[in-house]
Each structure stands twice: as structure tokens, then as C-alpha cells.
Amino acid sequence: MEKNYDIIIIGGGLLGCATAYQLAKRNAGKILLLDGNEIASQASSRAACLLTRARTKPGLMEIVQETYDCIEEIEHLLGESLELQQCGSITIASSEASLKEVETLENAATRFGIPNERITRERTQELLPWIDAEAVDVALYMPTDAFIDSALLCSGYAKAAAKLGVELRPNCKVKEIVTADRKIAGIKLCDDEVVSAPVVVNAAGAWANLLMRPLGVGLPFTPVRSHFWITEIDKKRFPAGHPFTVIPDARAFTRSDVGALIIGLRESHCQAFNPDTLTEKLEDFDFNKAAKWTVLDECAPLLKRYLHDIDDLPIAHYMSGPSCYVPDAFFIIGAVKPYEGLYTVTGCCGGGVAAGGGMGRLAAELILGEQPFVDPIRFAPERFGEVNPFSPEFQQRCADARSNKKGG
Amino acid sequence: MKRYIVFLKQVPASTKVGIDPVTKTLKRSSALTQTNPDDLYALQAALDLSRATGAEVVAVSMGPASAEEVLREALQRGADRAILLSSPAFAGSDTWCTSLVLASAIRRIGEYDLLFFGRMAIDGDTAQVGPEVAGQLDIPQITCLSAIENVSADRICVSRRVGNLTQRMEVKTPCAVMVSRENGELASPTLSGWRRAQAQEITRWSETDLGLDRSLIGLYASPTKVVTTAVPQVTKNIRWLDGGGEVFAIIQSFVQPSC
Numbered sequence: 001m002e003k004n005y006d007i008i009i010i011g012g013g014l015l016g017c018a019t020a021y022q023l024a025k026r027n028a029g030k031i032l033l034l035d036g037n038e039i040a041s042q043a044s045s046r047a048a049c050l051l052t053r054a055r056t057k058p059g060l061m062e063i064v065q066e067t068y069d070c071i072e073e074i075e076h077l078l079g080e081s082l083e084l085q086q087c088g089s090i091t092i093a094s095s096e097a098s099l100k101e102v103e104t105l106e107n108a109a110t111r112f113g114i115p116n117e118r119i120t121r122e123r124t125q126e127l128l129p130w131i132d133a134e135a136v137d138v139a140l141y142m143p144t145d146a147f148i149d150s151a152l153l154c155s156g157y158a159k160a161a162a163k164l165g166v167e168l169r170p171n172c173k174v175k176e177i178v179t180a181d182r183k184i185a186g187i188k189l190c191d192d193e194v195v196s197a198p199v200v201v202n203a204a205g206a207w208a209n210l211l212m213r214p215l216g217v218g219l220p221f222t223p224v225r226s227h228f229w230i231t232e233i234d235k236k237r238f239p240a241g242h243p244f245t246v247i248p249d250a251r252a253f254t255r256s257d258v259g260a261l262i263i264g265l266r267e268s269h270c271q272a273f274n275p276d277t278l279t280e281k282l283e284d285f286d287f288n289k290a291a292k293w294t295v296l297d298e299c300a301p302l303l304k305r306y307l308h309d310i311d312d313l314p315i316a317h318y319m320s321g322p323s324c325y326v327p328d329a330f331f332i333i334g335a336v337k338p339y340e341g342l343y344t345v346t347g348c349c350g351g352g353v354a355a356g357g358g359m360g361r362l363a364a365e366l367i368l369g370e371q372p373f374v375d376p377i378r379f380a381p382e383r384f385g386e387v388n389p390f391s392p393e394f395q396q397r398c399a400d401a402r403s404n405k406k407g408g
Numbered sequence: 409m410k411r412y413i414v415f416l417k418q419v420p421a422s423t424k425v426g427i428d429p430v431t432k433t434l435k436r437s438s439a440l441t442q443t444n445p446d447d448l449y450a451l452q453a454a455l456d457l458s459r460a461t462g463a464e465v466v467a468v469s470m471g472p473a474s475a476e477e478v479l480r481e482a483l484q485r486g487a488d489r490a491i492l493l494s495s496p497a498f499a500g501s502d503t504w505c506t507s508l509v510l511a512s513a514i515r516r517i518g519e520y521d522l523l524f525f526g527r528m529a530i531d532g533d534t535a536q537v538g539p540e541v542a543g544q545l546d547i548p549q550i551t552c553l554s555a556i557e558n559v560s561a562d563r564i565c566v567s568r569r570v571g572n573l574t575q576r577m578e579v580k581t582p583c584a585v586m587v588s589r590e591n592g593e594l595a596s597p598t599l600s601g602w603r604r605a606q607a608q609e610i611t612r613w614s615e616t617d618l619g620l621d622r623s624l625i626g627l628y629a630s631p632t633k634v635v636t637t638a639v640p641q642v643t644k645n646i647r648w649l650d651g652g653g654e655v656f657a658i659i660q661s662f663v664q665p666s667c
């Protein structure tokens with residue numbers, strides 16, 4: 001088995017696979033991507049899958065557009081569809097505060113050339129048969145927004161990377177990152193095999209800080225529980241492919257799912273997890289299953305004005321997963337000081353599906369010393385100074401970033 | 409008033425469950441848990457029938473304090489009341505001792521028409537408890553139930569699967585039925601059901617409440633002795649074939665072995 005590479009990427013989720021694809025596209029040399037589990041099998045298969053184009057934070061629209069571009073490129077490269085569902089989105093305002101947010105979003109979208117229009121209550125009702133349109137003051141429709149199966153997208157990045165020469169090693173757990181004189185030397189696997197490379201990219205998602213700790217580095221994020229509920233199928237009420245919604249006044253989003261409705265809700269105090277408690281596979285991790293009903297109980301009253309019968313709606317499934325949240329809700333992409341050759345791409349803040357392609361591109365450009373397509377300063381890993389991601393206080397700061405999130 | 413009693417078991421949610429090296433029993437506290445899937449279908453069958461007959465549905469579980477979760481789920485899904493059979497004295501009971509405890513609980517509950525069990529639990533895989541309870545109570549039992557077709561004051565007409573055949577029978581009540589996922593579809597739970605369930609009391613009974621002698625129950629009274637456990641080792645002999653000729657020859661050797 002090969003022992004020497006130019007770049008090793010740890011993590012076969014959306015961010016690791018997108019980075020591998022972007023590096024391979026740039027002929028970055030011999031690249032190895034490893035994951036302790038199957039590719040696309042962990043947090044990246046538990047996402048809500050929204051590809052919201054319009055963003056109010058600087059640089060994010062460019063990053064999301066890059067993901068859309070990647071999807072098109074990969075479909076062409078592989079000759080297969082990644083099943084992007086262009087359903088459109090509707091952002092709903094029912095208060096002065098959310099109206100201001102919608103106006104800001106509207107301006108950002110228009111500035112970036114994203115089609116958008118305010119639609120009437122009648123049109124809203126037509127597009128969203130389940131909603132009580134009387135509760136809607138303003139509805140901003142963006143017809144080119146889409147959703148995509150996150151596991152399929154992640155596999156698409158991985159397959160495209162492999163086609164361009166990246167070696168994929170699933171079910172291969174990394175024990176540690178090896179350094180020498182503050183330079184990256186490679187990695188050691190759990191069977192003590194050493195694989196050498198001058199560049200290592202830590203894209204291990206929720207587990208990333210466990211690999212950084214022996215190096216004395218803390219990445220400024222922690223895993224925070226994200227979750228959504230899926231109703232029983234009712235094709236007439238929740239027609240497949242109807243627009244997804246973002247409802248800031250209800251701290252909610254919704255999207256269609258083959259005749260059912262996916263409902264994402266954000267509790268007032270989000271739950272952070274100490275990375276030390278993570279299991280090797282998320283199916284063995286206790287996200288606190290009681291939250292399925294306690295959080296729905298807390299959040300349902302806010303959504304009830306739009307979805308009257310939420311109390312009696314049959315809930316067929318519940319999905320929880322870890323989103324890696326950063327105190328300022330910006331991603332973490334770039335070189336990790338003080339180690340030469342150590343990089344990270346993490347801290348998805350619930351946006352890994354929409355932003356993965358762009359995050360991978362920025363990581364690749366920084367690794368290869370190319371001109372970055374967005375300003376990398378705001379994503380710099382060291383921007384908070386020294387942090388201890390294992391401290392409850394820091395984890396709370398990260399959880400608050402999700403609690404205070406405005407969008408979907 | 410008619411009464412249906414449904415038995416539900418808390419089982420590990422994952423197949424990665426540790427075995428206690430001393431007792432050889434499952435280390436239940438170490439794993440995420442769920443309600444045994446077949447038991448939910450038993451509950452659904454009881455709830456569906458009760459809508460037609462007006463029967464009271466009583467959910468019963470035997471296990472540690474955490475087994476209250478499965479009873480809350482039963483209440484959320486529509487059970488009228490719930491009873492948790494919990495005591496350190498019950499720990500380690502095999503199917504025989506478990507059936508003894510459940511039969512005692514049924515006697516304490518009083519009159520009943522039907523006992524609903526899941527066909528088997530996904531942790532033990534024995535499918536013995538329901539039939540053993542019927543034996544303890546000396547009542548008829550219907551395994552592999554496929555449908556309850558008719559209910560009268562003292563009888564039910566049911567069909568059950570027997571291999572590829574369906575057997576229809578009339579059985580005197582009270583009796584026990586064993587239900588599995590082939591029996592129907594589960595209704596999804598609701599938030600209002602959860603709220604209702606949170607407000608309900610769960611009755612707790614120990615061996616004292618059931619008038620059971622401690623020497624008859626638990627690990628040491630159980631006639632089943634687990635001497636050891638091992639994960640079966642499955643090996644596959646794989647040979648890569650080069651070219652269609654070799655593939656064709658192998659297929660031909662299966663189709664015409666004498667050639």
C-alpha cells in the first residue's frame with residue numbers, strides 16, 4: 001500500500017470530499033482521503049439539504065454559488081445526475097424584525113443577481129398548500145433555490161475526486177497527526193501504519209478537535225445538535241417539490257420530502273456536545289432522544305400560526321445530527337498555526353450542504369497558494385485567539401451561535 | 409368493559425451491545441434503547457381493535473426504571489394506562505421467570521379478554537415469553553397472528569400464517585395473541601399524544617405487589633443458563649475471475665455439473 005502522498009485529507013464528509021475534489025481539479029498531486037467510517041455516512045447524511053443562495057454575510061453567496069457550479073461540473077464529469085431539486089424557496093416575515101431581515105436578504109439577492117420576487121398571499125397559498133397564508137405578512141420567493149440529497153452530493157464529490165486520481169480509504173481510522181519540528185509529517189493510523197505527507201487537511205467534522213488536541217491546538221467550534229421532524233406522507237397537502245420555506249418568526253424551516261413535510265426547528269437554547277463524548281459512529285451516539293418531543297413541544301406554538309394542526313400532525317421520523325458551530329457563525333478554513341502544512345476545513349454552522357463546494361475551493365486555493373476567490377480573513381482558524389473547545393463555557397458560546405441564528 | 413393487555417419490552421437500539429462477562433446477560437444500561445418493534449405492532453393491533461370494541465388498553469413492561477420510556481410511548485400512541493414491573497429481584501430473569509412475573513401481573517390487573525405480545529424481541533430472539541405466559545395462565549394462544557377478523561362476547565375469529573397457508577380459527581377468550589410487523593401498519597405518534605402521556609401516572613409494581621416469592625424469579629431462579637456467548641465468525645472464500653471464459657465455465661459447472 002502506498003505510504004507517501006502530497007496531501008492527506010482526514011474526513012469523508014461533505015467538506016473533506018469537496019476539498020479533495022477541488023484539490024484534484026487543480027492537479028495538486030497525490031492525494032489520499034480517509035474516513036473512519038464509510039464515505040458520506042455520518043453527519044453529512046443527516047443534513048436538511050437546503051441550498052439557499054441568498055445570504056447576508058459577506059462572501060457566502062459566492063461560496064454557495066461555487067457549490068451549485070460544482071454540482072453541474074460533477075454531473076458532467078461523472079455522466080450522472082446528483083438529483084438537484086430546484087423547488088425554489090420562500091422566506092416568510094410576520095413581524096417588523098423579520099420584515100427587516102427579509103428586506104436585507106432581498107437586497108443581497110438582487111445585488112448578486114439571484115431571481116427573487118415578493119408574492120401575494122394567494123400565490124403563497126398556491127405554492128404552499130399546507131400554510132395558513134393569513135399569518136404571512138411578506139413572502140419572498142426565490143425560484144432558483146434548490147435542495148439536494150446531502151449523502152448523494154457528498155458521494156458525488158468523492159466519486160469525482162476519485163475519478164481525478166484521489167485515493168479514497170473508507171473505514172480507515174486515523175489515530176494521530178504526525179509532526180516533526182512543527183512541520184506536518186503525515187498521519188498514523190489505528191493499526192500504527194504511518195502514511196507520510198507534507199500537508200494534512202483536518203476535515204474530520206465533529207471529531208476534528210480530538211485530532212488537534214495532542215498538537216495543542218483548539219479549533220474554535222463544537223458539535224451542536226441540529227434536528228428535523230418528518231411528517232407522515234400526505235401528497236396533496238405536501239406535494240413533492242414544493243418550495244422550501246424559511247420562517248424566522250417560528251425559528252423554523254420546512255421542505256418537501258416525497259409527499260411528506262420536513263420541519264426543522266431551532267430551540268431557544270441549543271444543545272452542545274463535548275467532542276470527548278462522541279462515539280465512532282453517530283448511530284451509537286445519544287443526541288438525547290427525549291428532544292424529539294421536548295423540543296417540538298417548545299417550538300410548536302411558534303409554528304402553529306402557519307401550520308395549525310402541528311400538535312396533531314403524525315410524526316413519522318425524527319433525525320438529529322451534529323452541526324459544527326463557531327461563535328461568530330462563520331466557517332473555519334485555512335492554515336492551522338503553528339504547524340507548517342496543517343490545514344482545516346470545518347465549522348459548517350449548519351451550512352455544509354450549501355457551502356461545501358465553496359469551502360472546499362477556498363481550502364484548496366489556500367493550500368496551493370492560489371489567489372482566494374473570497375476574502376479568507378473572516379474564516380481564519382486563529383481569529384478567536386487560543387480557545388479550549390473542550391471547556392463547557394466555550395461550547396456554550398458555540399451553542400448560542402445556533403440559538404441566535406436567523407436564517408434556516 | 410373489555411380489557412386488552414399489551415406487553416412491551418425495552419431493547420437496545422443498536423446491535424452493538426455488550427455482554428456482562430459474569431452473568432452472560434445483555435448490558436442494557438450501556439446502550440441506546442428503543443421499544444421492541446414487534447411490540448409496537450402488538451400495541452397497534454390492540455388499539456385498532458379497541459376502537460371497535462371500546463376496550464381498555466393496558467400497557468405493561470418489565471424492566472429497569474428506564475423502561476418507563478416504552479410505557480410513555482405506549483401512552484402517547486393511545487394506551488389508556490400503563491404498569492411498570494420493576495425490581496432488582498427481576499433482573500436476569502430468563503423467559504420462564506419473566507412469564508411468571510407477567511402472569512402474576514395479569515392476575516393482579518384482573519379481568520381481561522386478550523393479551524397482546526410482539527412475536528419476539530430483537531435482543532433475545534426467543535419468541536417464548538408470550539406462549540409461556542399463556543401456559544402459566546392456561547389460556548389458548550395464537551402465534552403468528554395475521555388478522556383478527558371478528559370479536560364476540562366470548563370468542564374471536566382470527567387468521568394465522570402457517571408456512572404458506574393461512575389458518576382461520578375461532579378461539580375462546582381470554583386468549584393470547586402474538587403479533588409481528590406483518591400484521592399491519594403503525595400509526596405515527598403525535599405531539600398532542602406526547603403531551604397527554606407526560607401527564608399520565610404510571611403504576612409501579614414489584615415482586616411484593618405481585619405476591620411473588622423472590623426465590624422463584626431473577627437470574628438465579630432461571631432454569632436457562634447461558635454458559636458462554638460468541639459472535640459467529642462468517643468467512644467467505646472469494647476468488648477474482650479473469651475474463652468471461654472462466655465465468656462461463658463456472659456457470660456451466662453449476663448448470664450441467666456432470667459435463
